[in-house]
Amino acid sequence: MNVLTRDFRHGFVKLIVESADDLWYLSQIVRPNDVVKAKTTRRVKSKDGREGSDERRTFTLAVSVEKTDFQAESDSLRILGTIVEGPEDVVALGSHHSLGVQLEDVLSIQKEVWSEADRSILDDAVRSALRPKVLVVALDDGDAAFGMVGQSRVKYYDFSAQVGGKYDVSLREKHKQDFYKHVLEFITNLMQKESAAALILAGPGFEKDNFMAFLREKDGVLASKAAVENTGCGGQNGIMEVLKRPTLKGVLENLGAAEDVNLVNRLMEHIGRDDGLAAYGMPEVEKAVLIGAVDLLLVSDKTLASRRGMIEGLMRDVRVAKGRFHLVNEEGEAGRQLSALGGVAGILRFKLK
Numbered sequence: 001m002n003v004l005t006r007d008f009r010h011g012f013v014k015l016i017v018e019s020a021d022d023l024w025y026l027s028q029i030v031r032p033n034d035v036v037k038a039k040t041t042r043r044v045k046s047k048d049g050r051e052g053s054d055e056r057r058t059f060t061l062a063v064s065v066e067k068t069d070f071q072a073e074s075d076s077l078r079i080l081g082t083i084v085e086g087p088e089d090v091v092a093l094g095s096h097h098s099l100g101v102q103l104e105d106v107l108s109i110q111k112e113v114w115s116e117a118d119r120s121i122l123d124d125a126v127r128s129a130l131r132p133k134v135l136v137v138a139l140d141d142g143d144a145a146f147g148m149v150g151q152s153r154v155k156y157y158d159f160s161a162q163v164g165g166k167y168d169v170s171l172r173e174k175h176k177q178d179f180y181k182h183v184l185e186f187i188t189n190l191m192q193k194e195s196a197a198a199l200i201l202a203g204p205g206f207e208k209d210n211f212m213a214f215l216r217e218k219d220g221v222l223a224s225k226a227a228v229e230n231t232g233c234g235g236q237n238g239i240m241e242v243l244k245r246p247t248l249k250g251v252l253e254n255l256g257a258a259e260d261v262n263l264v265n266r267l268m269e270h271i272g273r274d275d276g277l278a279a280y281g282m283p284e285v286e287k288a289v290l291i292g293a294v295d296l297l298l299v300s301d302k303t304l305a306s307r308r309g310m311i312e313g314l315m316r317d318v319r320v321a322k323g324r325f326h327l328v329n330e331e332g333e334a335g336r337q338l339s340a341l342g343g344v345a346g347i348l349r350f351k352l353k
Contacts (some may be wrong), residue, residue, distance in 0.1 A: 132197030138238030303343030
């Protein structure tokens with residue numbers, strides 16, 4: 001996300017949407033009663049009024065927001081509300097409209113007040129643009145799972161092919177080479193589309209090593225960006241295993257989705273050790289925040305949406321005590337773990353008495 005204008009005193013921010021992850025950040029920032037201005041396209045009747053002579057026109061609209069609808073599967077964000085500004089020969093002020101937000105769109109957001117949470121999420125969205133993406137591919141015999149590790153989430157893709165039985169050696173080798181070609185084509189296209197900076201090949205057995213040898217032969221430049229990691233299983237579980245590996249921290253530590261995993265893992269380790277340095281659930285976290293014990297406050301996006309006033313109060317108190325805040329996407333495994341703990345947790349500086 002690229003912020004063009006930031007004027008919190010007057011409640012105004014203008015920005016450019018640069019990635020699919022920005023859509024998730026915007027879904028957390030834009031709230032009811034905000035005014036969002038952007039270009040939109042509508043089909044309108046032509047001036048001659050003839051039947052079938054409608055035309056599509058692009059113009060700028062401002063809507064007073066009623067709700068947002070973010071769909072992670074299709075990377076789409078719609079902002080629904082009533083029109084408060086626009087060409088009156090085309091639209092009726094006060095009528096309902098849905099703004100579809102896309103990559104490279106320029107949006108203006110006007111709020112009564114940019115809260116602590118709003119500013120924190122906006123800052124994280126801006127920082128996320130500087131973080132590279134990493135593609136993790138978990139390979140097994142005839143199966144490949146792809147996990148694009150981005151700023152706010154891991155997006156998964158799957159591919160499988162029949163490579164033949166162990167007794168049909170010649171046909172099996174041909175099918176395997178075809179499988180590798182398809183996997184390489186998918187990797188190349190996905191990394192170009194997402195501007196991924198590195199590739200991690202993982203999985204049980206020797207398939208990852210065999211594919212790495214194939215990759216070195218076919219694309220030495222891409223192979224130079226790749227690392228190999230052994231895992232106990234393939235598929236999405238294998239990708240999650242990679243994200244938790246300390247050996248890959250240097251590659252993944254700057255990625256938001258990997259940071260979700262790492263921070264929630266730290267929390268779970270404290271809970272597992274029962275060392276008193278973890279608090280979870282609203283009552284316990286509130287108590288820890290009150291005495292300045294919280295070093296890191298973890299909140300799921302759905303908890304922020306449903307209890308925003310309370311969470312923003314906790315955030316202010318944590319920042320006064322020089323603590324940090326991290327918003328966790330509940331779509332990922334880390335987010336689901338945090339949700340099971342009540343959607344809010346803290347890693348503590350000292351034990352609660």
